[in-house]
Amino acid sequence: MTAYDARFRVWRGDAEGGSLRDFTVEVHDGEVVLDIVHRIQATQASDLAVRWNCKAGKCGSCSAEVNGRPRLMCMTRMSVFARDETVTITPLRAFPVVRDLVTDVSFNYAKAREVPAFVPPEGVAAGAYRMQQVDVERSQEFRKCIECFLCQDTCHVVRDHEENKAAFAGPRFLMRVAELDMHPLDAAAEAGLDRKRAAQEEHGLGYCNITKCCTEVCPEGIRITDNALIPLKERAVDRKYDPLVWLGSRIRRRSDSDPR
Ligand code: SF4
Ligand code: SF4
Numbered sequence: 203m204t205a206y207d208a209r210f211r212v213w214r215g216d217a218e219g220g221s222l223r224d225f226t227v228e229v230h231d232g233e234v235v236l237d238i239v240h241r242i243q244a245t246q247a248s249d250l251a252v253r254w255n256c257k258a259g260k261c262g263s264c265s266a267e268v269n270g271r272p273r274l275m276c277m278t279r280m281s282v283f284a285r286d287e288t289v290t291i292t293p294l295r296a297f298p299v300v301r302d303l304v305t306d307v308s309f310n311y312a313k314a315r316e317v318p319a320f321v322p323p324e325g326v327a328a329g330a331y332r333m334q335q336v337d338v339e340r341s342q343e344f345r346k347c348i349e350c351f352l353c354q355d356t357c358h359v360v361r362d363h364e365e366n367k368a369a370f371a372g373p374r375f376l377m378r379v380a381e382l383d384m385h386p387l388d389a390a391a392e393a394g395l396d397r398k399r400a401a402q403e404e405h406g407l408g409y410c411n412i413t414k415c416c417t418e419v420c421p422e423g424i425r426i427t428d429n430a431l432i433p434l435k436e437r438a439v440d441r442k443y444d445p446l447v448w449l450g451s452r453i454r455r456r457s458d459s460d461p462r
């Protein structure tokens with residue numbers, strides 16, 4: 203096993219403010235960025251705050267920015283950096299800092315609660331659902347999400363625009379809306395719930411200009427933009443220009459304003 207000393211800059215502070223601190227740390231073959239953070243904790247800064255759980259890329263806890271790119275620290279090998287490169291580790295930029303590398307990601311939980319759950323079809327018992335394999339595979343891709351919120355962090359709609367957060371669910375939750383809207387057994391429409399309208403008017407689909415930055419950082423390789431956001435936009439536009447939908451909304455509007 204070979205080892206070398208590498209330079210790191212780690213953000214330390216809290217909601218009041220903070221700064222980058224320099225550390226020189228021993229790096230061993232095969233290590234990942236999270237190993238280095240743990241070594242800093244063990245040898246130089248025992249009170250350094252970091253969130254992690256699985257160290258296997260599955261819990262989504264260890265999200266941070268490494269040299270400015272949103273990444274899972276446990277899945278970022280030190281071998282991707284040159285040995286003489288200074289590696290900078292900062293907390294997720296889109297969310298408020300709690301302390302050091304730990305951010306408050308409750309924005310995401312609030313957005314999750316705004317998406318109504320799957321509506322079971324009437325008259326079909328659980329376990330008796332049948333659907334095409336292509337529909338199963340579509341849902342399975344979206345279901346690989348580990349809720350690391352790297353996509354939420356990188357999306358420019360909210361990354362530097364706190365003011366957009368109220369109106370924009372972010373890629374992870376627009377993907378959830380897309381999954382449910384494309385689910386062949388979801389009975390939301392029968393229950394009076396229009397997921398396409400909600401995507402536009404409540405979850406801020408129109409803010410997304412399909413830059414694909416969310417897709418680029420997803421550690422699960424989910425094709426968020428191509429397979430969820432673009433199809434959802436197409437479906438929402440189809441709804442808007444569907445003559446039957448248009449006629450229905452005109453009739454509804456007229457009867458709403460009818461004083462009788
Ligand atoms: S594709 Fe849309 S959701 Fe994804 S990063 Fe770009 S604007 Fe944000
Ligand atoms: S879609 Fe990908 S990047 Fe976004 S939260 Fe899920 S796993 Fe993370």
Ligand code: FES
Binds near residue numbers: 254257264
């Ligand atoms: S520690 Fe679980 S994803 Fe990194």
